[in-house]
Amino acid sequence: MEAKRQETIVSSWNEWDPLKHVIVGKADGSCIPAPEPALDAKVPEDSDMRGQFGPRPQEMVDKANQLLDQFAGQLEARGIRVDRPTPIDFNRQTSTPDWNAETMFGCMPPRDVLLTVGKEILEATMSYRCRWFEYLCYRPLLQEYFLADSKMRHEAAPKPRLTDQDYRDDYLSDKIGVQKRLEWTADKFFVTTEEEPLFDAADVLRFGKDLIVQHGFTTNLKGIDWLARHFPEHRVHAVNFPGDPYPIHIDATFTPIKPGLIMNNPQRRLPETQREMFTKNGWEIVDAAQPAHNSPPPLCYSSVWLSMNVLVLDTKTVCVEKSEVYQAEQLDRLGMEVIEVDLRDAYAFGGGLHCCTADVYREGGCEDYFPIQ
DSSP states (O other): OOOOOOOOOOBBOBSSSOEEEEEEOBOTTOEEOOOOHHHHHHSOTTOTTTTOOEEOOHHHHHHHHHHHHHHHHHHHHTTOEEEOOOOOOOSSOEEOSSOEESOOOOBSOGGGTEEEEBTEEEEOOOSOGGGTTGGGGTHHHHHHHHHHOTTOEEEEOOOOOOOGGGBOGGGOOTTOOHHHHHHHHHTTOOSBOSSSOOOOGGGEEEEBTEEEEEOSSSOOHHHHHHHHHHOTTSEEEEEOOTTOSSOOOSTTTEEEEETTEEEEOTTSOOOHHHHHHHHHTTOEEEEOOOOSOSSOOTTOOSOGGGGGOOEEEETTEEEEETTOHHHHHHHHHTTOEEEEEOOGGGGGGTOSTTTTEEEEEESSOOOBSOOOO
8 A cells, every 4th residue: 555645744844854755857868968068168178078978878877876876765765755857859959049068977976956945945046058948857746845835935946047148168178277267266257147046055054044055166256146146045155166167056165064073075165255154153164084985987077076965854863975085084973874876877967865856845944054254
């Protein structure tokens, strides 16, 4: 007899309250996108993804789906409701009046697209042309939640045009090395311009009344300003991490574990001037443990620091990729129960344990964790 389906409640105010309902991505049909302005700047010069695009190898897709299914099963075994997106045909050309894209991307990392703040699920603008239509994979679920929870708000940020004016030409040269990129990052000079509001949901961390947003490749200052206007009851703070030559998405750089504790990538430390809000309110920022691997898996955009891309289930429990032994040991020392999850062979499809999920419901309300501003 099938288990009774949980009541649908949309509500999530932070990254650590007890998780009760989550979306876990799928790898079906995922593609390596064709070159485009923002994507060219993200792919390192020595990457094996340079010059490749089209469907990912089917054996990699099958393995990734196996691991994602297992992860979903682990969460369900702990009483957490898991929903899955509806993949579309990503291996097709898309276009708007302003541009054409040879392929799309996939729907493994819902965290990139969907931002849950309280009773609202917001679809991000996205800053890659290949990801412009990715929201379609989540519309069936969002429509279901909207019907089931009368207080749920389904919002979508203004779709950007993503014309050539949104990107800097001088970011595209293969002659630009890491040192120059680090200088540009320190100067907050990124591939995206301020032509229009741009943000990916994975650049946002939720701390109750405060939203921490990374300014980088995929989120610009206009996007952060749009979020501040859209969430007027919240305090929205822009942060940046000068040590990251490819600043895209915050959750392999700055990871809250529970109230008062954050892990920070030791190669991408939050500048002292931006730490003040945390230290004044008694928060400890610790260096994350070193990754267990020296290189990412094949055909993977992300760095080895997906080691700290963990999913917190509650203030005492955290999911860690099972091969990341140093990160698991550190979290154990910090008093967390560590749940090992095999996911490394799915990294290439969009990220780690935090990336491949999106909150629907966490218990708890909107707290003020930073009363001293």
